[in-house]
Amino acid sequence: MKINSAIQAAIDLTAGAAGGTACVVTGQPFDTAKVKMQTFPDMYKGLVDCFVKTYKQVGFRGFYQGTTPALVANVAENSVLFMCYGFCQQIVRRIVGVDRKTKLRLVIEICFIL
DSSP, X not given: XXXXXXXXXXXXXXXXXXXXXXHHHHHHHHHHHHHHHHHOTTTOSSHHHHHHHHHHHHOGGGGGTTHHHHHHHHHHHHHHHHHHHHHHHHHHHHHHTOOTTSOHXXXXXXXXXX
């Protein structure tokens, strides 16, 4: 089944947005702790101490303060990267002359053999 290029671009953009969101949601607490430990090196004994003190002072939301700029940037970046990657795959498939179901890894191996 042939998928319209615009629909495929929307799928790739959505996948990139989901990936960027997942990256920020999982990494933001560690980034927050890292910044706090760098800013106040004598205040925390280590990562666990930083997490415990942050949770006691501000609660769970304290780990996600300042998330919006990182979230917007990562969603935008990953969406564009996923979409461009999808377009590049389509271009390689057209140049080589293979259908959509063929894995590009096989195409690259064949090209190097020839």
